[in-house]
Amino acid sequence: MVYAQTEVCKDLIALQLKEGGPLLFEAEALAVEGAESERPRVRFRCEGDEGVLECDYVVGCDGFWGVARKAVPASLSREFERT
Numbered sequence: 791m792v793y794a795q796t797e798v799c800k801d802l803i804a805l806q807l808k809e810g811g812p813l814l815f816e817a818e819a820l821a822v823e824g825a826e827s828e829r830p831r832v833r834f835r836c837e838g839d840e841g842v843l844e845c846d847y848v849v850g851c852d853g854f855w856g857v858a859r860k861a862v863p864a865s866l867s868r869e870f871e872r873t
């Protein structure tokens with residue numbers, strides 16, 4: 791089965807609209823805090839305003855240089871490489 795990226799986006803947007811949570815585009819993550827805790831937070835900026843998301847999970851998909859990678863404590867971090 792192929793679950794295309796566009797379909798993942800559509801499904802996530804539909805779920806968020808159904809559940810009534812905030813749906814933010816073009817938001818810049820400034821920091822992920824409390825990555826080792828039960829309630830991690832994402833500080834972000836969107837349309838000039840700063841906010842904080844209180845989360846159950848944070849999925850860090852912001853690339854190698856993004857803020858999420860830096861938020862994972864070294865003791866909990868594992869790296870996988872394939873050459």
Ligand SMILES: Cc1cc2nc3c(=O)[nH]c(=O)nc-3n(C[C@H](O)[C@H](O)[C@H](O)COP(=O)(O)OP(=O)(O)OC[C@H]3O[C@@H](n4cnc5c(N)ncnc54)[C@H](O)[C@@H]3O)c2cc1C
Nearest residue numbers: 816817818819820821834850851852853854855856857858
């Ligand atoms: C020149 C070049 C050529 C490459 N060629 C190949 C190749 O041929 N084959 C291959 O398999 N791989 C290649 N790669 C590697 C590949 O591009 C990466 O491994 C892949 O893109 C990583 O995907 P990702 O989703 O983890 O991160 P990315 O694709 O980097 O996506 C991260 C996203 O997060 C966003 N973001 C970053 N910081 C923040 C923030 N603070 N707040 C909000 N959003 C943020 C970015 O705008 C971006 O949209 C190449 C990389 C480079 C640089």
